[in-house]
Amino acid sequence: MKFLVVGPGLIGKKHIELLSEHSKAQIEAIVSLHPDRHVALKEEHGVPIYGDIDEAISKHQFDAAIISSPNECHLEHGVACISAGIPCLIEKPLASNLLDARELTLRAEASGVLVSVGHHRTYSSYIPLAKKILDSDSFGKLVAVQGSALFYKPKAYFEAGSWRTKKGGGPILINLIHEIGIFRYLCGEVVKVYAHASNSVRQYEVEDTVVISFEFDTGCLGSFILSDCASSYKSWEMTSGENSMYPYFPKQSCYHFSGTNGCLDFPSMQFRFYKGTPSWTSDFGDSTPELKVEDPLKAQLEYFIECVESKKEAKVTCRSAYKNMLVIDAIQRSINEDKPVYL
Known part of the structure; x- marks a missing residue:
């Protein structure tokens, strides 16, 4: 080919x-x-x-x-x-x-x-297992989610591409777009966002730090903090182990999902749940499923080639990617107008 x-x-x-x-x-x-x-x-x-x-x-x-x-x-x-x-x-x-x-x-x-869009985390080994847990009776109804993408991009990253300092090249569009795809798949469609942003550290045209609250059509509420100038391991790259160019913290997570009967730390996949009647005075049972981690970019290419050969539909279509961008646009408008934005 x-x-x-x-x-x-x-x-x-x-x-x-x-x-x-x-x-x-x-x-x-x-x-x-x-x-x-x-x-x-x-x-x-x-x-x-x-x-x-x-x-x-x-x-x-x-x-x-x-x-x-x-x-x-x-x-x-x-x-x-x-x-x-x-x-x-x-x-x-x-x-x-x-x-x-x-x-x-x-x-x-x-x-x-055929047009496929490179939201490669869709092909992550973790996603199907997380979806299975969140849909289980042991987890219950999804109530809330907390997420983070905190990391430090070095000066060389911006020197290699000055467009990354301009509008459209910041962490909202480059990095947060990944998280929106995960949110929509695991939590439901986003119906409201309220966001605040700052560029006070690097003082580029684009943002360097953002906090966002989400409301989903499932009734779930969520919060997310994003920064590319924060020295931290609380990001997908450093907690998933999918990309060898980043240090790996296998016992850490960047997402926490809470349901009416259980909770999931993701992507460490530590699942805690009540065995009896839920109560804050009761202890949790716990489970950490075994998982073989594969390179999602490699899996994405393999699937794309299959789509070209067999004429089947892309896993991430333009329409789905466009919906991700509608959420990103709502976040940008919320920041600019300093108010909640409904989708």
Whole structure:
């Protein structure tokens, strides 16, 4: 299967690595906004690097594409692939703004071309097990959830891509978008948010710290704290063990789900529940299910290739990714207007 890779940046290089290791995949060409910066990549993989996606499409026959260019380029690159009938995997977020995301969604749905969106945590080994526990009688009805994504991004991260300091490049769109996908799958659709943000530490155009309260259509209430300038291990990256580039704290969690009969620390998967009548004076039973952790990015690529081959629907469609962005947009509006926003 001949692949076009658009955007050989931080995540793009990971996609290139996974494609190189896959028996059914072949990198046919790469598109970069700055081809001259990727001479080593060109020599390593023996493929041409173009500065324009239309030129690449005109000179090659592609079976599929992975789009990991800067967020503001997703619409242009996504439309180019859709127009050429090339199935594509577009990195999250779907686009840098709601209008672009809506247009991509409508174009994808009208064309019938397979478009999958890279919310790779959907393919995490933890998610199905968490869903099973939250739906169980031992857990009861979901009442509340607490979540966090606290980590420190070094100066080099921003120097490697100055767009990360600008509107649309901050942790709300880059990192929180992952959490919204998890929230919607495990807790229900978001119906109200109230958020506050600060950029007082780095003083970039974008936020560096955010706190949010959520209300879900299931009746569950939630809170989340996000920061990319906080020295902490309370994040998915450091508590899941799915990515070896981050330190791993296997006994720690970044989510706590509370139900009427039990609670789940996630992703440590420590499940506590009442064996008899629930009471704050009673002790809990507990269980920590065994789980084999696999690389969700690898699982995502495998599923995408299956979709291309069998013509089945993407696990994360443009429509689902657009709904994630509707929540992100509501959070941004809540911050800007300093009031709750209903969806």
